Amino acid sequence: MSITGIKGMNDILPGDIETWQYLEAQARKIFGAFGYREIRVPVVEKTELFCRSIGETTDIVEKEMYTFSDKGGTSMTLRPEGTAPVMRSFIQHKLYAQDPVSKLYYIGPMFRHERPQKGRYRQFHQIGAEVIGIDDPKIDAQVLAMLSHYFESVAIPDVSLQINSLGCPECRPGYRQALSDFLETRQDLLCADCQRRYTTNPLRALDCKVPGCKEATSEAPDMLAHLCSGCDDHFSQVKAYLDNLEVVYTVNPRMVRGLDYYTKTTFEMVTNSLGSQNAVAAGGRYDGLISDLGGPALPGIGFAMGLERLALMLGEEELVPPRPELFIATLGIAATKAGFNLLTRLQRQGILAEMEYTGKSLKAQLRRADKLNTRRVLILGEDELARGTAQLRYMDESHQEEVTLESIEARLLKEIHDA
RNA sequence: GUGGGUGUAGCUCAGUCGGUAGAGCACUGGAUUGUGGCUCCGGAUGUCGCGGGUUCAAGCCCCGUCACUCACCCCA
Numbered sequence: 179m180s181i182t183g184i185k186g187m188n189d190i191l192p193g194d195i196e197t198w199q200y201l202e203a204q205a206r207k208i209f210g211a212f213g214y215r216e217i218r219v220p221v222v223e224k225t226e227l228f229c230r231s232i233g234e235t236t237d238i239v240e241k242e243m244y245t246f247s248d249k250g251g252t253s254m255t256l257r258p259e260g261t262a263p264v265m266r267s268f269i270q271h272k273l274y275a276q277d278p279v280s281k282l283y284y285i286g287p288m289f290r291h292e293r294p295q296k297g298r299y300r301q302f303h304q305i306g307a308e309v310i311g312i313d314d315p316k317i318d319a320q321v322l323a324m325l326s327h328y329f330e331s332v333a334i335p336d337v338s339l340q341i342n343s344l345g346c347p348e349c350r351p352g353y354r355q356a357l358s359d360f361l362e363t364r365q366d367l368l369c370a371d372c373q374r375r376y377t378t379n380p381l382r383a384l385d386c387k388v389p390g391c392k393e394a395t396s397e398a399p400d401m402l403a404h405l406c407s408g409c410d411d412h413f414s415q416v417k418a419y420l421d422n423l424e425v426v427y428t429v430n431p432r433m434v435r436g437l438d439y440y441t442k443t444t445f446e447m448v449t450n451s452l453g454s455q456n457a458v459a460a461g462g463r464y465d466g467l468i469s470d471l472g473g474p475a476l477p478g479i480g481f482a483m484g485l486e487r488l489a490l491m492l493g494e495e496e497l498v499p500p501r502p503e504l505f506i507a508t509l510g511i512a513a514t515k516a517g518f519n520l521l522t523r524l525q526r527q528g529i530l531a532e533m534e535y536t537g538k539s540l541k542a543q544l545r546r547a548d549k550l551n552t553r554r555v556l557i558l559g560e561d562e563l564a565r566g567t568a569q570l571r572y573m574d575e576s577h578q579e580e581v582t583l584e585s586i587e588a589r590l591l592k593e594i595h596d597a
Numbered sequence: 598g599u600g601g602g603u604g605u606a607g608c609u610c611a612g613u614c615g616g617u618a619g620a621g622c623a624c625u626g627g628a629u630u631g632u633g634g635c636u637c638c639g640g641a642u643g644u645c646g647c648g649g650g651u652u653c654a655a656g657c658c659c660c661g662u663c664a665c666u667c668a669c670c671c672c673a
Contacts, residue, residue: 182664237671241598259673288673293598295667304673371670387669436672446673457673484673509631540631548633559631573633 186300196497197489205305212324214281219263225253231262233438242290256289260306269473279311297455297487308480318443319419334491340430341445343413349406356399367394384432402431439467459483505547506533509559517558
């Protein structure tokens with residue numbers, strides 16, 4: 179083996195890429211209709227950005243970031259997620275000064291140094307969307323309506339939308355304390371991880387997958403019952419709007435987030451067809467993030483979808499490659515030269531056309547034309563060239579006719595246009 | 598960071614009791630000197646992951662190592 183790629187960072191080859199292009203094109207179309215515009219930000223940022231936004235004690239920041247010093251000694255990090263860089267850009271360019279509302283989406287690679295497994299890679303790709311400047315529950319509902327519409331439109335099977343509310347800086351500390359107190363009484367029933375978590379991050383114990391913990395926390399205080407009146411009202415309205423829009427969801431009061439900046443509404447698109455990697459899209463409201471990063475006190479909400487996971491769920495079938503309109507088969511040097519000229523003229527006009535470049539038998543050329551699934555083959559031999567004609571063979575009908583060389587381009591253009 | 602599984606042709610995989618490699622697909626040439634698919638005949642292709650050991654002899658047994666993969670953890 180010579181040089182190989184890096185563990186957990188995959189090549190996306192022709193045959194697979196078509197699925198990705200489809201997923202991206204649908205996102206652009208649907209997000210566009212909902213008023214979003216694309217933003218592209220660098221894949222590296224100052225490390226500090228992620229520490230401050232995602233949270234110092236999260237797994238992502240503690241052990242999963244690709245962090246290095248550049249030649250000037252600045253600590254830089256390959257982005258592990260997309261929201262923080264987009265917010266950094268939003269603040270830096272004062273987009274709020276041009277428009278009180280920004281709807282942005284992004285597509286691109288993210289990096290986390292984890293052990294790779296199915297649906298989890300070190301370089302992975304996300305499509306994300308963010309709305310900044312609106313705290314009305316209508317927007318929460320609209321974001322969710324768009325997300326579930328996207329999943330329907332690309333026909334991803336077996337997903338369900340789960341929603342929850344994490345409260346705000348006003349009510350969350352109270353709940354956190356209540357939960358922490360509760361966990362303390364059940365401490366001996368918890369797994370080692372949860373015993374550690376009940377002081378550092380008690381919410382995480384709620385979605386622990388260890389059966390013993392599930393049981394021990396089954397009577398835990400209800401997050402939704404501890405919401406302050408503002409958060410409670412917001413969540414009720416979100417649900418009401420979702421019902422009105424006929425967006426199907428279930429409330430999962432135990433759903434928590436791996437990033438610290440989330441507030442109020444949070445949600446996940448989950449599946450059980452990807453093993454333990456059950457989240458294919460996730461997001462929530464982050465009303466404090468922008469001010470935490472030094473920007474104005476603007477609310478935000480958004481989500482990210484994992485492209486690898488979406489592609490896995492769409493299945494193995496490869497989309498068929500585009501069908502050439504014409505394959506030019508030639509015999510003899512003069513005919514090959516004429517064929518090559520014609521080929522390039524057609525390609526310049528946007529017609530997908532091919533030929534055999536390395537002088538093979540006519541049989542071999544036709545075999546290749548067939549393999550490419552070509553619609554037509556133009557057979558150009560010395561005899562025809564002398565007459566200024568060629569055989570135009572329609573592969574599907576196994577039928578051919580002699581046509582003049584001058585008429586070919588116009589004829590092809592007309593046939594393609596009519597089809 | 599912790600476990601399990603798997604490494605043989607471009608791909609998917611056989612390979613018996615240790616006797617120095619095979620199939621299908623794909624590729625390629627031919628079966629009418631200028632006509633595809635189906636069929637038939639032929640051809641090329643391997644550091645058997647790598648390194649060591651045992652043995653007259655190792656793809657197979659032993660030790661080490663690397664890679665890939667799945668799972669835990671965490672997450673999109």
